[in-house]
Amino acid sequence: MTHLNWGLSGKTVIVTGATGAIGRAVAEGFAEAGCKVAVVDLDQSACDTTARALGIGHRGYGADLRQIGQLPALIQRIESDLGLATTLVNVAGIILRTPDLFTVTESDWDAQHDINLKALFFLTQAFAKRLAVTKTPGSVINYSSQGALSGGFGGSVVYNATKGAITTMTRGMARSWAPLNIRVNALAPGLVDTPMLQTPGQTDADRDAMIQQIPMQRLGLPEDHVGATVFLASDMARYMTGAMINVSGGFLMY
Ligand SMILES: NC(=O)c1ccc[n+]([C@@H]2O[C@H](COP(=O)([O-])OP(=O)(O)OC[C@H]3O[C@@H](n4cnc5c(N)ncnc54)[C@H](O)[C@@H]3O)[C@@H](O)[C@H]2O)c1
Incomplete structure (x- = not known):
């Protein structure tokens, strides 16, 4: 019996937010693992550029994932082009920071929930439906955040609430779809050195203060997330579902 079987070669993987900092690194990881990657993000030409940079056999899909009614057609297009996708990695997300909780507006609330939570749910639903109909095993990896558990602070509380809901929903999806052999797991980055972490007026001292809170004494890098994401999608994680x-x-450390 062989124990170390990744089982990813030739598989179709959808990565959302794939022209962003972490999503792009994750897309590169799946391409290296021999997968066909559907690069999904807002801007078609950025998706095309990223897909081309990954090599032959990958494809870019410019899509605003908040267009819920279009999501089944997006899944169908990817299937026609690259074959049935068996892994979905939900990386796309936004943060809208406000000075404090008192200044959060309804539109701040809606904007973050629309992409971080609602789009993630309905894209995953459309993806999993195809797996269910074709009786194919598959895997979903949802990008949550450390703030899902801490709750965040001040102007980032609403963003972190969406991440908390993603963690909860990951568990519910995992339990619901386990009998179909569709595994659903989450990944929680900490403080990652991407534009998302930057705030207006942030100083070197602010950055040092963040680093001081991290036992490994450095901010995360996009590429630090590739290994765990590819692992969760692989057969090496075949008995893992509902985990973060x-x-x-x-x-x-939870
Ligand atoms: N950077 C961090 O410190 C950090 C920490 C914890 C969790 N995360 C999570 O990791 C993920 C990636 O973060 P990042 O730092 O790479 O951010 P990023 O801003 O570089 O990437 C996010 C991507 O999502 C895409 N996107 C946004 N709205 C979209 C929409 N409506 N339709 C399609 N695509 C859309 C953006 O275009 C962007 O490319 C996010 O879910 C984020 O919440 C990041």
Whole structure:
């Protein structure tokens, strides 16, 4: 019996937010693992550029995932082009920081929930439906955050609430679809050195203060998330569902 079988070669993987910092690194990881990657993000030409950079056999799909009614057609297009997708990695997300909780507006609330939570749910629903209909095993990896558990602070509380809901929903989806052999797991980055972490007026001292809270004494890098994501999608994680892996340099220890 062989134990170390990744089982990813030739599989079709959808990565959302795939022209962003972490999503792009994750897309590169799946391409390296021999997968065909559907690069999904807002801008078609950025998706095309990223897909081309991954090599032959990958494809870009410019899509605003908040267009819920279009999501089944997106899944269908990817299937026609690249074959039935068996892994979906939900990386796309936004944060809208406000000075404090008192200044959060309804539109701030809606904007973050629309992409971080609602789009994630309905894209995953459309993806999993195809697996169910074709009786194919598959896997979903949802990008949550350390803030799902800490709750965040001040102006980032609403963003973190969406991440908390993603973690909860991951467990519910995992339990619902386990009999279909569709595994659903989450990944929680800590503090990652991407534009999302930057705030207006942030100083070197602010950055040092963040680093001081991380036992491994550095911010995360996009590429730090590739290994855990590819692992969760692979046959190496075949008995894992409903889990959340912390990739945070020790910042998060739950
Ligand atoms: N950077 C961090 O410190 C950090 C920490 C914890 C969790 N995360 C999570 O990791 C993920 C990636 O973060 P990142 O730092 O790479 O951010 P990023 O801003 O570089 O990437 C996010 C991507 O999502 C895409 N996107 C946004 N709205 C979309 C829409 N409506 N339709 C399609 N695509 C859309 C953006 O275009 C962007 O490319 C996010 O879910 C984020 O919440 C990040």
